[in-house]
Amino acid sequence: MTSDKKPDRSRRSERSRRAILDATRALISEVGYAKVSIEAIAARAGVGKQTIYRWWPSKGAVIFDSFLALSEDGSEGEPALPDTGDLEADLKTVMRATAAEFADPEFERPIRALNTEILGDPELAAQYGEKLAGPVEELKKARLRSGQDAGQLAADADLDLVLDMLYSPLTLRWLYRSGPLTPEYADALVDATLRAFRP
Amino acid sequence: MTSDKKPDRSRRSERSRRAILDATRALISEVGYAKVSIEAIAARAGVGKQTIYRWWPSKGAVIFDSFLALSEDGSEGEPALPDTGDLEADLKTVMRATAAEFADPEFERPIRALNTEILGDPELAAQYGEKLAGPVEELKKARLRSGQDAGQLAADADLDLVLDMLYSPLTLRWLYRSGPLTPEYADALVDATLRAFRP
Amino acid sequence: MTSDKKPDRSRRSERSRRAILDATRALISEVGYAKVSIEAIAARAGVGKQTIYRWWPSKGAVIFDSFLALSEDGSEGEPALPDTGDLEADLKTVMRATAAEFADPEFERPIRALNTEILGDPELAAQYGEKLAGPVEELKKARLRSGQDAGQLAADADLDLVLDMLYSPLTLRWLYRSGPLTPEYADALVDATLRAFRP
Amino acid sequence: MTSDKKPDRSRRSERSRRAILDATRALISEVGYAKVSIEAIAARAGVGKQTIYRWWPSKGAVIFDSFLALSEDGSEGEPALPDTGDLEADLKTVMRATAAEFADPEFERPIRALNTEILGDPELAAQYGEKLAGPVEELKKARLRSGQDAGQLAADADLDLVLDMLYSPLTLRWLYRSGPLTPEYADALVDATLRAFRP
DNA sequence: GATTAAACGAGACGGTACGTCTTGTCTTAAC
DNA sequence: GTTAAGACAAGACGTACCGTCTCGTTTAATC
Incomplete structure (x- = not known):
């Protein structure tokens, strides 16, 4: 010492x-x-x-x-997600945007750097969850909850699980470069997820 | 030169x-x-x-x-997945096993090493898809197809998408350490996915 | 750059x-x-x-x-060479000592290392002349000059040449191991050189 | 073994x-x-x-x-050295030629390579003396002996010593690059050596 | 304004690992 | 059985960074 x-x-x-x-x-x-x-x-x-x-x-x-x-x-505080009243349409908008962002070579290197770092360091992973991913996730969950209130999602749906099923396939496909990040794929994920959790 | x-x-x-x-x-x-x-x-x-x-x-x-x-x-050729005729039960068995494997500290280090390597090297990512992930995926798809034939899965279900929705949330949760890999989580994923693709 | x-x-x-x-x-x-x-x-x-x-x-x-x-x-400054007033005797003393030093296996390896290095690198050769050989040579020339003043050496003798004729045969014999470094050889060199440059 | x-x-x-x-x-x-x-x-x-x-x-x-x-x-056998009957002139011719050869950058690298090798390997040094230097030395001694017979060199002169005093300063000056290899230097060596061993 | 203590820029230090190079031995196939 | 070819174990090369440790030099806050 x-x-x-x-x-x-x-x-x-x-x-x-x-x-x-x-x-x-x-x-x-x-x-x-x-x-x-x-x-x-x-x-x-x-x-x-x-x-x-x-x-x-x-x-x-x-x-x-x-x-x-x-x-x-x-950004002084995250911007709210779109809420047109149509959950499916809104989710597709957001998911397509996420897919496009992932595909943008401009963001490729930095985000991949961040992910590599997080992967190897539990400490950072925790911080990431708390400081970066968390707030965004809250916004997403808020939109889902609004959809739930509007009867577009099962009342007892586990919103964390819904988010996982929406975003994980997209994220992993990007990380592993295991397939193209097309709007069609984004739409298919939204469709399937909404089917799984319809009221 | x-x-x-x-x-x-x-x-x-x-x-x-x-x-x-x-x-x-x-x-x-x-x-x-x-x-x-x-x-x-x-x-x-x-x-x-x-x-x-x-x-x-x-x-x-x-x-x-x-x-x-x-x-x-x-392994001289991958072992086939269990096929008891009950797709839901079989998937839960496999998914719980996968979750357990991820949680096993014995496998933690090597698999994480492999993943870190794949993440930073597109060349290796391609090889990974082809040589390691591919064969296993084929087995999984074969089991899904068998369930499809048995009327436990929609005839027009995109099996790649089904697999993504099953495994991606589990894998990503492990990579990011963003949540516990419990049997309950595995079951919930199977339930939701089967709901999304039921006939 | x-x-x-x-x-x-x-x-x-x-x-x-x-x-x-x-x-x-x-x-x-x-x-x-x-x-x-x-x-x-x-x-x-x-x-x-x-x-x-x-x-x-x-x-x-x-x-x-x-x-x-x-x-x-x-050595804080080189020690002066012996000056008993008898140039021949003093030179023989010094030359015999040099011969003995060359023959001493203790010094063999280091000095040979130094010489090999100097041989292949003009830069080092220059430094060697200036920093190591030069000062010693000056001392030797001082002794010769004293002998010159005492009438034991021709007044017009080129002292650098005298030194070369004294030391070069000894040094080269050592480098090439072309003959034994005996006191007799040392004496013979002194005798011949003094004959060549007697007043 | x-x-x-x-x-x-x-x-x-x-x-x-x-x-x-x-x-x-x-x-x-x-x-x-x-x-x-x-x-x-x-x-x-x-x-x-x-x-x-x-x-x-x-x-x-x-x-x-x-x-x-x-x-x-x-060369199928070494060529004999010049023997005009004038030892001093012949030696100066040969010594000047040697000095010139040393100064020739064409020969610089190979000869220096050979010397470096000899310096570090007693085995090779012995072979060098026997196979390369020896024969040439014999020729040189033959010329000296002829001069001795002609009364231009003391009858009891040690011809090996004479050769050493002639060639060593030249060789060493070249090896160490400690001075220029001029015809004047060659001449001075011959003059001094002949003075030392005149009849 | 002068004092003072920490942060600063710079970079030397003991180290580890890199990827390349050469050495001397060993193996293979051609002849 | 020698040869050309070249893979091999070994290990030094000179370089890049690591994380630690001085050095003076700002830069504030206290006197």
């Missing part, structure tokens, strides 16, 4: 924090997750390595935070 | 190949995926590093092959 | 420098020049390889420096 | 032997001694590595033999 001195958060340089997070995202986009190194981040950010090690426990944590920061200042 | 000489497959040492694959699996079990290095594999296998680099393009490929070899000589 | 960053000399670790130089000399003595590797030096010195590559351009340079360091802290 | 089977000299391929020796010399000229590898020689000669290892004990031996072969078929 050499030096348990905890850094003083109040004196942290916001300038450095931003530079590190920005450099991280830029590097992921440019060279891909596997080749992002702490040294490269520090050099790119014009920051000493120690400044990174002082505030983050691992490379994964930096990468994770770089996404978190993005979602935090990108 | 540096050195485009291709090695001569017919002169490959089977002895070394096995030693490398065995050492790889042993190391993954012992120290976990992240800490497996080519150097460690070579040392453990009593093999020169070059012998690994000569035959495999990447660490991921070695790891992948070590699983492939396991499945190839472990 | 890969990495033109020059290391900062002022921050160099004296501790590591000494450890490297010491380890180098020890290894040369123990296993011989040909088998000294950078890896072995680093391991022996308890130092990262990069610390060697950071400060020395080649293995030869390390070896050379290990000798330089020896001569620098071994 | 695994396989002491000695190869059968009578079945040796002369074609391969020549190809190896030629390739060796060519490589030394082109890339310099330090970068000549057995692999490169074998590839260049169109020969299996084992064919080299079967007939030569070390890389040095191959290099040495490549020179030996050169001197053997280049």
Whole structure:
């Protein structure tokens, strides 16, 4: 036990924090997750390595935070999902959009980097669930609940399970690249899921 | 033009190949995926590093092959899935078993290693689909088809979609550690999926 | 433009420098020049390889420096050569000592290592002339000059040539192992040289 | 002691032997001694590595033999040194020629390669003395003896010593690159040596 | 305004692993 | 039984990063 001195958060340089997070995202986009190194981040950010090690426990944590920061200042609170009163139509809209996003090569590298990190680090996985996935999931569940109230979904449907059946196949197909992410596939998932949980 | 000489497959040492694959699996079990290095594999296998680099393009490929070899000589052809005539019961049996396997810490490390590797390498992902996942999927589809014939599944059900809806939520929950892999969850997935595709 | 960053000399670790130089000399003595590797030096010195590559351009340079360091802290300035007033006797004393030193198996390996290195690297050869051979040569010339003043050597004798004729045959015989390094041979060289340059 | 089977000299391929020796010399000229590898020689000669290892004990031996072969078929017996009756003039001619040869960059690399090899391997040094240096030395001594008979050299002069004093300074200056190899230097060596051994 | 203590940039350090290269041995097929 | 070819075990090469550890230098907050 050499030096348990905890850094003083109040004196942290916001300038450095931003530079590190920005450099991280830029590097992921440019060279891909596997080749992002702490040294490269520090050099790119014009920051000493120690400044990174002082505030983050691992490379994964930096990468994770770089996404978190993005979602935090990108949107002040998540936007609600569409609610036209037609659950099926709304879900298809959202699922098709998700499929399109996954297919967009622009997002491919960063999201895949994030997922790889989460896969290997339970700590980050927990944080991911809580900070990133959770809020979005709540929004989705709210829309489902609204559909439930409108009698478009069984009153006793387990909404977490519904979400799983909707999104998991899409997500896994993307992760494993095991099939094309077409609008038709998105629609088929919505149809089947709604059949399973119709009132 | 540096050195485009291709090695001569017919002169490959089977002895070394096995030693490398065995050492790889042993190391993954012992120290976990992240800490497996080519150097460690070579040392453990009593093999020169070059012998690994000569035959495999990447660490991921070695790891992948070590699983492939396991499945190839472990089972001479995959065993058929149970077919008692009751599709629901059989699916629940299989899904519960899958959930249990995922939860077994013994398999945790190796399978997670394999998945991490697949996630970051499209080449391996393709091989995975073809050599490992494909055959198993065919067996599963055969059982579904048998249920279809028995009138327990809609005649026009897209069996790939059925499989996705059954297994994806389970797999993703395991990958992301986003929830417990209980028999109840397995059962719920089977119930919902069968509802979606009942005749 | 890969990495033109020059290391900062002022921050160099004296501790590591000494450890490297010491380890180098020890290894040369123990296993011989040909088998000294950078890896072995680093391991022996308890130092990262990069610390060697950071400060020395080649293995030869390390070896050379290990000798330089020896001569620098071994003697605070070279000791003067004997000057009894009898040039012939003094030269014979020194030449016999040189012959004996060459014949001493203790010095054999290190000096031969140094010589091999110098032979293949003009850069080091220049440094050798300047830093190691030069100072000693000056002392020898000083003694010759004193002999010249005493009328024991021709006033117009080229002292560099005198030194060459004295030492080169001895040195070359040692390098090539082309003959025994006896006191008689040393004496004969002194006699012949003094005859050639007598007043 | 695994396989002491000695190869059968009578079945040796002369074609391969020549190809190896030629390739060796060519490589030394082109890339310099330090970068000549057995692999490169074998590839260049169109020969299996084992064919080299079967007939030569070390890389040095191959290099040495490549020179030996050169001197053997280049000249069927060494040419006699000039003997005009004027020893001083003849020696100056020969010494100036030697100095010029040393200075010729064409010969620089090969001869230096040979010397480096000899320096580190007593076995080769002995062979060098016997097969390459010896014969030439005998010729030189023959010329000296002729001068002795003509009364231009002391009758009791040790001819080996005379040769050493003539050639060693030149050779060493070349090896160490410690000074220019001018005709003047050659002349000065001859002058001084003849002074030392005049009748 | 001067003092002072922590965060900072920079980068040297001991290490691990990389992927390449060469060595000397061993194996195979052609002749 | 020698040869060309080349796979093999071994291990050094020089490079890239790791995470830790000084170094001066800002930069605030306290005096």
